[in-house]
Amino acid sequence: MELTSNDELFYTIFNSAANGLIALQPVYNKEKIEDFLLLFCNSRIQEYFEVEECKNQFFTDIFKLYDADILIEKFTETLVNRKNSTFEISFEIGEQLYWFRFTAEEKNGLLIVTVENITEYKTKRNNLIAALTAIEKQERFYNSITNTTPDLVYVFDLAYNFTYANKALLDMWGKSAQDAIGKGLRDNGYEEWHAVMHEREIDDVVANKKMIRGTVSFPHAELGRRVYDYIFAPVFNKQGEVEAIAGTTRDITEIKLAEEQQFLARKRIEESESRLQSMIHQTPSATLVLMGADLVIEQINRQMLALIGRGEEIIGMRLIDVLPELNGQYVWTQVQNVYNKGIPFDQAEVLVQHNRTGEMRDYYYNLAYRPLVQDGVITGMIQVAEDVTEQVTARNKMEESEKRFRALVNASSDFVYRMNADWTVMRSLETLDSYASEGEPVSNWINSYIHPDDRKKALKLISEAIDNKSIFQLEHRVLNANGTIGWNFSRVVPILDDNNTIIEWFGAASDITSQKEVQQIINESAENFRQLADLVPQIIWTSRPDGFIDYYNKRWYEYTNLKENEYGDSSWISVLHPDDVELVKDNWYESIQSGNFYQLEFRLKDSVTGEYRWFLSKAVPIRDASGAITKWFGTCTDIHEQKTATEKLEVLINERTRELQRSNEDLQQFAHVASHDLKEPVRKIKTFISRLEDNLEGKLDDSAKKFIDRIHVASDRMFNMIEGVLAYSKINADQQKPTVVDLNEVLKNIETDLEVSLQKTGGEIYYDNLPVLEGAQVLLYQLFYNLINNSIKFAKDDVPVKVKLSSKIIKQQDNDFAVITVEDNGIGFNENQAERIFETFTRLNSKDSYEGTGLGLSLCKKIVERHAGTITASGSPYNGAVFTIVLPLKQEENDI
Template sequence: MQSDERFRALVTATSDVVYRMSADWSVMHQLQGGGFLLDTGEPMSDWMEKYIHPQDQERVKAAIAEAIRTKSMYQLEHQVLKADGTQGWTFSRAVPIIDDNGKIIEWFGAANDVTARKHTENELHEAKDAAEQQNRLYETITSSTPDLVYVFDLDYRFTYANRALLNMWGKTWENAIGRNLLENGYEPWHAEMHEREIDYVVANRKPIRGEVSFPHATLGRRIYDYIFTPVINEHGEVEAVAGTTRDITEIRAAENTLAESEARFRTMAEGMNVYIAMSDETSNAIYFNQTWSKLTGRPTNELLAYGWSNLLHPDDRERHLKVYRTAFETQTPVHDSYRVLTKNGNYRWLLIDGSVRRYSDGSFAGYISAGVDITELKEDEQRKNDFISMVSHELKTPLTSALSYVQVSKKRTTENNDRLTAGMLDRTEKQLGKMTRMINGFLNVSRLESGKLQIDPQRFDMARLVKEVEEESLVSVTSHKVVFAPVEETWVNADQEKISHVIQNFISNAVKYSRPNSVINVACVTIDNHVQVSVSDEGIGINEEDLPRLFERYYRVKDTETRNIAGFGIGLYLCCEIIKRHRGNIWAESVVGKGSTFYFTLPVVK
């Protein structure tokens, strides 16, 4: 008994809790809680609910059952309900007291408060889980990038390397991490260079960037761009150096190819007697070859951006800039001519063709243009126009006189009832009328190109003008049925005589190119604050490839059906220029074999 008492005293001295249980653990006889659990000096059967946390009661019961079955020590770490009502943890042991017959009489137990340790373990476990989760996140990020990501300690050893870097080395984590640059296959000069850079980053706490050639395990020598960045701790000290490296071999190769291509382009551009220029996507000029400088006497840097536009002839500048800007808005080719001031103080004509440039992804990059000197052609053309103007003017007087003689003779033959002669004179009058219209056309073209064709705008009602044209057509057009749709009162500010000329030209062409007795429809409607006039026929139609060129000077459709129809290709050209000068649009639509429709529009005024 004395030894039992000593044992109990020892247990009490070394444990936070001492307790006694019945043989089947149904009754707790005594518990000294030591301030950790509530004491009890009386037997109690509901000790499980009072002391054991609900989450662990089944575990405790299972451990007790196993200890009773095996008559061995009970021991378990579990949650308890502390004396202050909070949750705690204990490590409990109980030994069976067995009589001489091998029967368990009771259990004597002791338990220690391990709450603080369990909290520490839980915190460590949570911290470990968080660290592992963050490590998995970083590993996922760094392993999915082709860039090389790594970390050095202050002794130049690798403490981290992502999968891409390990693959480049041809190594595993185990035989690469913890080793320095030389040990991981860096050449001595390369290792020494990076060590100096690491020292710089540590000393200055600033990143450093460089470029280096390095052998890849499978791809051979590659070019890399790298950045070393300081890793600074909470005390403001550099505790490591992080690095990222990107393979830029293809980029450098593309740059070299581009540089070679640009060098070839410049060699070609500078060696040609052609005016080469380039612009970017914002419409600013970014390149002029030396041919431009030789012509203008200006260095190329003065021509860049919009400096070149200051050398355009005052009569050409605004017109060409409008063409130029419109091309950029629509990203379509440029075709134009203008005069440029030369170093000698005179002007030369250039014909410019600009092609759209695009980046490798297909996006708009600007234009590249080529120009040729057409001054001599322009001078020849002017001399031709002057000659045509002079001849046309000289022919006009005798032609007018001849027409007057025919009209007088026709009147007399009619009075004398000489029908044969009257018919011949009638046909002569028509032919002279055609010649008069052709000569007037040449004169108008000549005046147009010399800037002498005047537009005299005035406010008038299009309904009245169309009515006048209708009345004239009833007399002049007898071979076709010309149908005029009703026109509402529509006011425009334009040259009435010249707009009338355009409508009559449309009708005249419809008569020429459609079979006799077919219908010609004339309409005038208002659409979006613009009056739209259209003339439709049931004629032979126009091929699609000819439509864009119909309004060019001297252009005529060449096919078997039109070769015997008289004309010089100046009527539609003149109509186009008249409408353009009124800020209108002109175009044609056609289906071969079914007919054509010619349109023009003018702004409506109130």
């Protein structure tokens, strides 16, 4: 039986509709429409307007309590123009205001009117506007908070290198501060266009001394591509020149996405309202008619198709086949209850998970389900849905914003506070300071809190901040409650109303006492280095990794008569002989690019005689644990006599050789003394960190504990590195007398010393019939101890280490040599790294995964070379390593 041929079913459908339906016949008076006759209306109309019977009634009689004249005017216009019309009117029903949307369509001289109660929609829309306004206000407050501890904070030097990056920025790069600070944009992963853009903006800030602002998109290490709003501001020195560029960046991706989603949502609503053409399609709500026990889609309007994310091809399909993800969800249970039990369902903000756009997401709907009854039997159901995801999401975001704000204040280790507009009264937001409790106002706080010597500067900056409505920030001393003096970094931002008037200030103060004490230790260590360098007779200099010379000792200024502020490229080029300038520049910058040892002879002008004298210049790169160059250390030795006095060439060569030897010994002694001096600041760092832990016991969160643990690990690693440097320099300093050494006895002693490590890893050492030869027993013990300990350190996970030593005797140039191989089953290495592993401070693996200083194998090489032997290595990844040592059985020299 056709759906439209069954009157009972027809009226059931109309009465089950979520909206009111009316059929009107015009009533004419002298060819002018003066009223309408109601041919029928459904139960929704009776419910909306509190009417008991409307069939065959005049419209003005039924709606006399409401604005019937306006409605008749609208209906007449629709009928005359034969053009569909939609309009919204509010009525006061039972002392309450209701909003209705009327949709009128002319059909064969009659008027078919759909009436939708949009009161809830209007209310929600007004609430949404109010919520969005509240969100904007809350966001301004939240942004003010984050300005005290911004999401991304960084500082550039004038060479575009990062000199500071906070944790949020390092997390975004996926790097540590050690890997990122001191490097440029490209080294930290910026694409070429991005780096060029920021370098141009940095130049603009330096040139114009003004802040700039921009928006850019680039990838986050964990979150993917994001959109950021950034500000570059100049940092001035005392002379008013720009000495650095400070930057702040905020992630605005979510705001951009929300704007796009709002635009798409509005567009879908406009498109769906334009396609209302028939009984089901007239309603602006998403409507769906399901028939039969299988709940097959009989009718569906375009709005519902949009919500499902499919086209009209789904008509005739089972709903569960179209949306299989509904199975097991709460909403599917309600659908079955409506059909199986005839229980109507009305509920707002129902969570439904489905893949409307090709991926599973959470959506929220206002849902209304009604059964369709024919001859007392449920034959199907009508579903009406309204997407309220945007409203729910907006409310959730507002609630989440409030939670983040409270979490930020509660989690901050800083002292967080609020200040009134003129800074006369302070209110703390947490009880971290003895002068202010939660919410309690504190006046005269400057005299109580800031050290007297810093008050004048603080008051001046406060006045400037109020006048300019700018951020206040200052490092200053504080008076602690226990009578001690500490250091704080304070940063305060203004909160402005819509008229750009300051209503209050929000600030945070960080305790930087420990950083100040550590800086003092570093300054003292640098002064010790300068004093030691001034004692050396040679010219001593250091440079940055890029070759810019940043230090000369006193001998340089005595020879050149230059001022101490005249250093760098401009000074040493000016005292070079013109014929040597290009040669020196080419060789020096080639060493900078390759990282190789630098050595060259050139002439420098004597400031007393005006003559040019010959100098031998040498420089070596200083590398960190990862192999990166952190500084160059160089000397210039006067060799003029060797180059000019040919008749005494032999004597001068011998004399200069001894002088160079003494110079090298001085340098070696200098390195030895400098390494000893480096131990002291490391000890002090460890001492102050331990004191900091004691002082903050019970107050540290997990994140702070982790940072302190990392400082301990880094300090221990630095201490071990210094010990390694001392051991490396000591090998050249100590002379050993050769004795007869049984390598089998040496291996027995090594087994005893490594007993704990071998038992822990289940390792074993295999050797037999190793040779007896001449050498320094202490050094040979160190050689094989380092090699075997290396095998234990670089063993495979969960695989017991196996180390095998074998030997044979060969003859070379009438001398007998022992060839000893040390083979293990560890992680191995790439064959192209075989030469590099013997270089000083070289590491092939992460320092976080494997302990060590990078000096072990370089020590082995020096020991073998002192015994007039050779050492080579071979291997492949995860297939173990083989070290081959060739040593003479007898030593020709009396000293090793």
